[in-house]
Protein backbone atom coordinates (compact mmCIF):
# COMPACT_ATOMS: atom_id res chain seq x y z
CA UNK A 626 0.00 0.00 0.00
CA UNK A 627 1.53 3.30 -1.06
CA UNK A 628 -0.63 5.97 0.56
CA UNK A 629 -4.19 7.00 1.30
CA UNK A 630 -5.41 7.88 -2.17
CA UNK A 631 -8.71 9.39 -1.10
CA UNK A 632 -11.51 9.39 1.44
CA UNK A 633 -15.00 8.67 0.13
CA UNK A 634 -17.85 10.65 1.68
CA UNK A 635 -21.49 9.75 1.09
CA UNK A 636 -23.74 12.75 0.48
CA UNK A 637 -27.43 13.19 -0.27
CA UNK A 638 -27.18 16.23 -2.48
CA UNK A 639 -24.04 16.44 -4.60
CA UNK A 640 -24.56 20.05 -5.63
CA UNK A 641 -24.97 21.21 -2.02
CA UNK A 642 -21.98 19.09 -0.92
CA UNK A 643 -19.86 20.49 -3.78
CA UNK A 644 -20.57 24.00 -2.53
CA UNK A 645 -19.85 23.09 1.08
CA UNK A 646 -16.56 21.34 0.31
CA UNK A 647 -15.47 24.05 -2.12
CA UNK A 648 -15.64 26.52 0.76
CA UNK A 649 -14.26 24.12 3.37
CA UNK A 650 -11.24 23.07 1.27
CA UNK A 651 -10.95 26.40 -0.54
CA UNK A 652 -10.70 24.66 -3.90
CA UNK A 653 -13.14 23.63 -6.59
CA UNK A 654 -13.80 20.00 -7.57
CA UNK A 655 -11.54 19.03 -10.48
CA UNK A 656 -13.77 16.30 -11.78
CA UNK A 657 -17.33 15.07 -11.65
CA UNK A 658 -18.01 11.60 -12.96
CA UNK A 659 -20.88 9.11 -12.95
CA UNK A 660 -20.17 5.41 -12.40
CA UNK A 661 -23.33 3.89 -13.84
CA UNK A 662 -22.54 0.32 -12.73
CA UNK A 663 -22.44 1.54 -9.09
CA UNK A 664 -25.39 3.92 -9.33
CA UNK A 665 -23.25 6.82 -8.14
CA UNK A 666 -22.12 10.20 -9.24
CA UNK A 667 -18.80 11.31 -7.82
CA UNK A 668 -17.01 14.58 -7.38
CA UNK A 669 -13.28 14.88 -6.65
CA UNK A 670 -11.28 17.49 -4.77
CA UNK A 671 -7.51 17.51 -4.68
CA UNK A 672 -5.29 18.84 -1.90
CA UNK A 673 -1.64 18.04 -2.51
CA UNK A 674 -1.28 14.25 -2.50
CA UNK A 675 -4.74 13.64 -1.05
CA UNK A 676 -8.22 13.62 -2.51
CA UNK A 677 -11.76 13.74 -1.25
CA UNK A 678 -14.39 11.84 -3.23
CA UNK A 679 -17.99 12.87 -2.70
CA UNK A 680 -20.49 10.16 -3.63
CA UNK A 681 -24.19 10.64 -4.28
CA UNK A 682 -26.70 7.98 -5.35
CA UNK A 683 -28.24 8.15 -8.82
CA UNK A 684 -31.00 5.67 -7.96
CA UNK A 685 -32.66 4.33 -4.78
CA UNK A 686 -31.01 0.88 -5.17
CA UNK A 687 -27.51 2.34 -5.24
CA UNK A 688 -25.18 1.15 -2.46
CA UNK A 689 -24.76 4.84 -1.51
CA UNK A 690 -28.52 5.30 -1.09
CA UNK A 691 -28.60 2.21 1.15
CA UNK A 692 -25.61 3.40 3.15
CA UNK A 693 -27.19 6.82 3.80
CA UNK A 694 -30.50 5.17 4.71
CA UNK A 695 -28.76 3.03 7.33
CA UNK A 696 -26.02 5.29 8.65
CA UNK A 697 -26.67 8.77 7.35
CA UNK A 698 -24.27 10.97 5.43
CA UNK A 699 -20.58 10.82 6.26
CA UNK A 700 -17.34 8.93 5.69
CA UNK A 701 -18.10 5.94 3.47
CA UNK A 702 -14.73 4.41 2.62
CA UNK A 703 -10.97 4.86 2.72
CA UNK A 704 -9.03 4.17 -0.46
CA UNK A 705 -5.42 3.00 -0.56
CA UNK A 706 -3.24 3.44 -3.59
CA UNK A 707 -1.53 0.20 -4.65
CA UNK A 708 1.05 -0.54 -7.33
CA UNK A 709 -0.34 -3.93 -8.40
CA UNK A 710 -4.00 -4.38 -7.53
CA UNK A 711 -4.19 -8.04 -8.59
CA UNK A 712 -1.20 -8.92 -6.41
CA UNK A 713 -2.78 -7.05 -3.45
CA UNK A 714 -6.11 -8.85 -3.94
CA UNK A 715 -4.31 -12.21 -3.89
CA UNK A 716 -2.19 -11.26 -0.89
CA UNK A 717 -5.14 -10.02 1.17
CA UNK A 718 -7.29 -13.04 0.28
CA UNK A 719 -4.45 -15.32 1.37
CA UNK A 720 -4.32 -13.35 4.65
CA UNK A 721 -8.00 -14.10 5.24
CA UNK A 722 -9.60 -10.81 4.26
CA UNK A 723 -12.98 -10.94 2.58
CA UNK A 724 -13.01 -9.21 -0.78
CA UNK A 725 -16.28 -7.80 -2.10
CA UNK A 726 -14.62 -7.75 -5.54
CA UNK A 727 -12.44 -10.79 -6.16
CA UNK A 728 -11.14 -9.19 -9.33
CA UNK A 729 -10.48 -5.51 -9.95
CA UNK A 730 -13.04 -3.44 -11.85
CA UNK A 731 -13.10 0.01 -13.43
CA UNK A 732 -13.85 2.82 -10.97
CA UNK A 733 -14.05 6.59 -11.14
CA UNK A 734 -11.04 8.83 -11.79
CA UNK A 735 -9.33 6.42 -14.23
CA UNK A 736 -8.74 3.74 -11.59
CA UNK A 737 -9.01 0.00 -11.24
CA UNK A 738 -10.60 -0.71 -7.88
CA UNK A 739 -11.64 -3.50 -5.50
CA UNK A 740 -13.43 -3.27 -2.15
CA UNK A 741 -12.77 -5.27 1.02
CA UNK A 742 -15.74 -6.22 3.15
CA UNK A 743 -15.97 -4.07 6.31
CA UNK A 744 -16.62 -7.14 8.45
CA UNK A 745 -13.03 -8.26 7.83
CA UNK A 746 -11.51 -4.79 8.32
CA UNK A 747 -12.92 -3.73 11.68
CA UNK A 748 -15.97 -1.99 10.26
CA UNK A 749 -14.19 0.15 7.68
CA UNK A 750 -15.01 -0.17 4.00
CA UNK A 751 -11.59 -0.30 2.31
CA UNK A 752 -11.02 0.36 -1.39
CA UNK A 753 -7.86 -0.64 -3.19
CA UNK A 754 -7.14 1.52 -6.20
CA UNK A 755 -4.56 1.55 -8.93
CA UNK A 756 -4.09 4.14 -11.65
CA UNK A 757 -5.05 2.68 -15.05
CA UNK A 758 -2.19 2.88 -17.50
Ligand code: ZN
Pocket residue numbers: 631632633678702704752
Ligand atom coordinates in the same frame (compact mmCIF):
# COMPACT_ATOMS: atom_id res chain seq x y z
ZN1 ZN B 1 -13.40 5.75 -3.70
